[in-house]
Amino acid sequence: MTFFHNLMTGLNSIPYQLKCVDCGHGYDPGEVPYVCPVCSEEQEPGRALLGVLEVDYDYERLAIEFDRDYLVGCALRGTRRYFPLLPLSDEKFLSPLLIGDTPLMAGERLGTHLGMTDLFMKDDSRNPAGSYKDRASVLVVAKALEMGAETVCTASTGNAATALACVCASQGVDCSVIVPESAPPAKLAQMLVYGAKVFPVRGNYDQAFDLSSEACQRLGWYNRNTAFNPYTIDGKRVAAFEIWEQLGQRAPDSVWIPTGDGVIIAGVAKGFRDLLGLGLIDKMPRMIAVQAAGSAALVNAFESGLKEPEPVEGASSVADSIVVEAPRNGILALREIRESQGWGVSVSDEEILSALALLGRLTGCFVEPSSAAAVAGLLKEREAGRVADDECAVLLLTGTGLKDIAAAQRAVMMPQSIEPNFQALEEVLA
Numbered sequence: 001m002t003f004f005h006n007l008m009t010g011l012n013s014i015p016y017q018l019k020c021v022d023c024g025h026g027y028d029p030g031e032v033p034y035v036c037p038v039c040s041e042e043q044e045p046g047r048a049l050l051g052v053l054e055v056d057y058d059y060e061r062l063a064i065e066f067d068r069d070y071l072v073g074c075a076l077r078g079t080r081r082y083f084p085l086l087p088l089s090d091e092k093f094l095s096p097l098l099i100g101d102t103p104l105m106a107g108e109r110l111g112t113h114l115g116m117t118d119l120f121m122k123d124d125s126r127n128p129a130g131s132y133k134d135r136a137s138v139l140v141v142a143k144a145l146e147m148g149a150e151t152v153c154t155a156s157t158g159n160a161a162t163a164l165a166c167v168c169a170s171q172g173v174d175c176s177v178i179v180p181e182s183a184p185p186a187k188l189a190q191m192l193v194y195g196a197k198v199f200p201v202r203g204n205y206d207q208a209f210d211l212s213s214e215a216c217q218r219l220g221w222y223n224r225n226t227a228f229n230p231y232t233i234d235g236k237r238v239a240a241f242e243i244w245e246q247l248g249q250r251a252p253d254s255v256w257i258p259t260g261d262g263v264i265i266a267g268v269a270k271g272f273r274d275l276l277g278l279g280l281i282d283k284m285p286r287m288i289a290v291q292a293a294g295s296a297a298l299v300n301a302f303e304s305g306l307k308e309p310e311p312v313e314g315a316s317s318v319a320d321s322i323v324v325e326a327p328r329n330g331i332l333a334l335r336e337i338r339e340s341q342g343w344g345v346s347v348s349d350e351e352i353l354s355a356l357a358l359l360g361r362l363t364g365c366f367v368e369p370s371s372a373a374a375v376a377g378l379l380k381e382r383e384a385g386r387v388a389d390d391e392c393a394v395l396l397l398t399g400t401g402l403k404d405i406a407a408a409q410r411a412v413m414m415p416q417s418i419e420p421n422f423q424a425l426e427e428v429l430a
Ligand SMILES: [Zn+2]
Pocket: 020, 021, 022, 023, 024, 025, 036, 037, 038, 039, 040, 051
């Protein structure tokens, strides 16, 4: 296949290897496209992926191009701003869309409600396709173009597919996506408007994941599946660089992350670890995984001291974006949570919907249920006394509420309509 051939022929001017997070073996980027060929031999269907690869940088060489002085003189925004930290040979492969550079806002009224003085929200609903997943897609599509791949494919609960469709549309790359037919209609409409070939399946996300893997293998499509493609983790780490810069070049104490497959956790942790490697911070923030109670494989594994999550059969929640039976990046995510002294917390659908409305009321942020889960997790842990008043906590708001209006309607009370005259209004006000 042409693009694998291109991978093999020395595009690699950037100092990095792909390192297996299980066995530690390092591969040249042209040698292996996805997971570690040795560890993945043991892969069983329907379980966390074995042999996930992470981009492993030579920090001494990176530091030549990226330091505080570089940022002072850099007027670029979004993903492009961190180009010296990306595993790409040329900036021209990046989408012209502004991806990243999302606001980090002080959540003062929410902080007051929680009795916290240093609370922030990273609003990734502002990305072009409306979710954090744009960050993975921009790098994966850039790699696809660098290698000459013609079609990119992903499985998705909805957001990853819309993100991929959006970035592909901006660069004229063919996009095929496989999603559960139960994905929220707004997400399905969005990916179709971007011109993607959409294959809804009568099954869940885990089944879509397996089908897309088989399709990529048989049809020669480039596989964007989360965690399986190492650049999904690497693209997602850019948010950590932004948080660091937006906080005045410091790391927060904790990052609260809506968690399904565990790739955002791995990405954010990797970003801060890279900053640590570059000598730009001196401590890692705690990674707090927040899961829906009906889809809590990672939290269960964390609490039971397991190294690998046990799949949750029939996983379900109102927070569709984080519903997975087997967290694909579960092994690495658990390690990042533990090594950062973080933990996992699960929240019920009622707590999620109540947090969704609370967040809207106190901050002006309208998010989808998965993002509200992060807020619900912080509320719960704060009540349990596990979070200090002055903790510098960052809530990741990963997707816009406009993607799932049906869930938002469950979080609020729709008022009865009235006659259009003042008397009727007065009666209601009374
Ligand atoms: Zn390995």
